[in-house]
Amino acid sequence: MDFGTGTGDKHAVTTRNEPAQNSAAGRSAMENRPEKRGLAPGLPGACPPFSVPGGKASPLDGDLLASCVHCGFCLEVCPTYKLTGDENNSPRGRLRLWREEAEGRLPYDPWTDFYTSECVGCLACESACPANVPYGQIFETVQHEHVVAKRSRPPYLLRMAAMLAARPNLFSWVMLPARLLRQAGLLPHRFLFAGRPAAIQSTAAYSQQLMEQHRPTGPRVALLTGCLMESLFREINFATVRVLIENNVQVTVPRDQGCCGAFQEHTGMNGVPVLQEQNRRAFQSLDVDAVVSNSSGCGLALGKAMQGTLPVRDVLDFLGELGPVKRPIQPSAARVYVDLPCHLIHGQKVAGIPANVMDATGYTWELAPMARDCCGSGGVYNIQKPENAREILARKSEFLDSAAGEPLILATSNHVCMMQWNSARSGGLVKRPFTVRHIIQLLDPGPELTPAPRTSNTSRK
């Protein structure tokens, strides 16, 4: 099949194939098709493509969109292409649609918006691409332009959540009842990881308290606490502080940091530059070696904001370099399956979770089958496209029912992936019990933290 770069119009990617109907995702696509949403497909000129109010030019330059050489290496790693078999639902197909529209060769068509909305944003295509097409950057720009031009609109709940996420203190207070419900184990299962969040004490206050008690002397880091992590899953932030201090790392948690902007990026909403500027102000003047993050999506977003200032490191990758303190050997029948978040391996381009970090947990562990494949979480994709997300997870979680290990632990390093994995059990995809943990929790010494002898990593200066 010819996927040449010329102006010919018979390429498969520009054909409006009907989505495959032999899968839930395909059926969902048919149900959500533009005609059914009250939009007329193929209305030429109904909405000027890639233009924003005020006549502002699109920041997508032609070279960026033309950098795809149509080789197709990305197709087999794309979760939506694997689900639907639809070229338009692949990286190559989406890039082709966007390019043809930007060049004025494709009239406005709601199907283009539909296929844009189908993308999980996992960035697996970037890793597979021999031409280094910056798919993520292009996708974010297109999404944002679609929202600005009112071609798409995130659901009300997500717009509210984004508004709150930009105000971390308010978000934290609004989520107080949710933290209390998590403490009492009363929220739906997908929110209930092992551990209980502190209701009132913040990670900044906790970190300051532990720093004064233990006075570590090693490398200095600032911790990104995140908006959802701090307001709902702060037990993971507390565990991160304990693990770092046990490993003789000096931890600072700036109180004026804000949301990393990933939430807004995932939905194409406004406000990312303001949040990036807030975080640059909060972090860049600190006397630290790096900013560390325990959430791969947040770390990726903050990395973009901090470019040219401080390095932003995934906390497990950072600990892997230090050589973490080892936990006692765990019961021999217990087994940990490690899943790799897309925004860690494809976004931050980190090779994986360091083996010495996993060995230090004391558990027998192995990579989960399909560990490098997307779990369907995609930031807020499992809210926007729940059927697709569930079907992507169904394929990936199948192994758990027959996997060895008792207890069985699925461990990863991104809170939204953890919620998605928890939904595999509560949603009936996996029948046997298993626990979802953040890998930092497996290294956690707990409240009885005793710092290790300070010989392995020395004072920075």
Ligand code: SF4
């Ligand atoms: S980001 Fe993921 S879902 Fe989107 S096109 Fe790339 S591989 Fe497919």
Ligand code: SF4
């Ligand atoms: S792998 Fe890269 S160059 Fe090849 S089709 Fe996909 S996006 Fe285009």
